Amino acid sequence: MTIDQQTTFADVFGYDPTVRYSAPGRVNLIGEHTDYNDGFVLPFAIDRRTTADIAVREDRLLRVASAFDPDGGIHEVSLDALDPATMNGWSTYVFGIAWALQDRGSDLSRATGLDVFIDSDVPVGAGLSSSAAIECGAALAFNDLWDLGLDRPALARIGQFSENNAVGAPTGIMDQSASLLGAADSAVFLDCRSLDAEVVDLGFAAAGLELLVMDTNVEHAHATGGYAARRASCELGASTMGVPALRDLAVSDLHRAEELLDDETFRRVRHIVTEDQRVLDTVRTLREQGPRAIGELLVRSHESMRDDFEISVPQLDLAVEVALREGAVGARMTGGGFGGAAIALVDQAERERIGTAVSAAFAEAGYTAPTVFVVHAAAGARRD
Incomplete structure (x- = not known):
């Protein structure tokens, strides 16, 4: 059978699920590529979620299907034969x-086997971590x-270990x-070395601000070369400088x-070191002055990712440039780079106009139309 967005658990497995879990995608407000350098990040969970409808089996089979699997069908593995290979x-x-x-x-x-049906409204390939949403929903459910x-x-460590290995x-x-620690109108200030996490009030709603996501529809793949090459440069920089990270x-x-x-390794290092400082400055500024003061950070x-880390693309640069020109408080690309999405912090009353301007600029440049939408900081993974 061909599985599509209208398909349900019952259509695939022939009976009804007994429980639903969900986990959100995320936007990273600031702190890009700092996480694997033991640094600081400030992401927040968004109101776009991946759901997992589940029923318990009596055997040891783990079976999964998905509304977004182009091939359709059921994938299965025995819990006694789990092997990444x-x-x-x-x-x-x-x-x-x-x-x-x-x-x-x-x-x-x-452990008993499970039947699992995945659906999602987290855009795939936009840098909003649709993959982590699947992982975290599954991890909480299991x-x-x-x-x-x-x-x-x-x-969270299980999710990262799985993604890496x-x-x-x-x-x-x-x-x-x-995805696991998020809360409404709040970001997660995470120390990626100690894994200490603190929920930080964003204050967007009270300030009349919203976060506009401008998905360029330029797809990226983190398992391929660009991301790995940046990580290797960071490791070389740390070892040459004689520090653990x-x-x-x-x-x-x-x-x-x-x-x-x-020169290249230095610029990679400069991005990470200054980006860590920008995360700390953003947290302090949110607490002391509120969200309207973080635009310059x-x-x-974005400039550091564009010039020093070289992970932006022309579409991301255009989205940021137009949003700022049209009055956004601040804007930057978000996610791993080489495509995906940019974000702009905008007045609620201006979001339609700024989004329209970005779309028009893409059309004029001959680029694929962007997908522009608002996200709000939301709760983390949960049993629904």
Whole structure:
């Protein structure tokens, strides 16, 4: 059968589910590529969610299907045969969580099989972490239904471990932390070394602000070269500078770094070191002055990703440029780069006009039309 957005659990599996879990995508307000450098990030969960309708089986089979699987059908694996080497495609985001739980010490010997149907309104490929939404919904569900007793920070680590070792994408822990720890009109200030997380009030609603997402519809793939190459540059920079991670360098160390590193590696390092500082400055500014004062920090972040980390693309630059020209408080690309989305912090009354201006600029440039929509900071993963 062909599975589409109208298909339900019952259509695929022939009976009704017994429970639903959901987990949100995320927008990273600021702090890009700092997570795998042990640094600081400030993402928030968004009101776009992935749902997992689930029923418990009497055997040991884990079966998954999805509304967005172009091939349709059911993917299955035995809980006794979990192995990343035999996983492929989108189902790895679910199967990999079960494998990671087992690999990291959870006892699945008495776990029962499950039928799982995934649906989502988190845009895929937009840099809003549709993958982490699947992982976190699955992790919370498995933890509950198999009575594993893990807390949410531990589940975030499971999600990252699965993405690194089953999916094969060398990502940090930011996405899973945002998806599991998010709260309404709040961001998650995360120290990616200690995994200490603090919920920070954004204050967007009280200030009459909204966050506009401008999805360029330029797709990216983190498991491919650009992301891995940036991570390798960061590791080279840290080792040359004699520190465990770039988190351990301050802005005042950049003069010495420029003397020791080749130009490209230095610029990669400069982005991470200054971006960490921008995250700290953004948290302080939100607390002391409110969200209207963070615009310049967002803009400097984009410039650093464009010029030093070189992960932007012309469509992202155009979206940011037009949003700022039309009066946005601040704007930047968000996510891993090489495509995906930019964000703009805008007055509620101006969102339609700014979105229309961005779309018109894309048309004039001959680019594929962007998808422009508003997101609000929302609650993290939950049992619905």
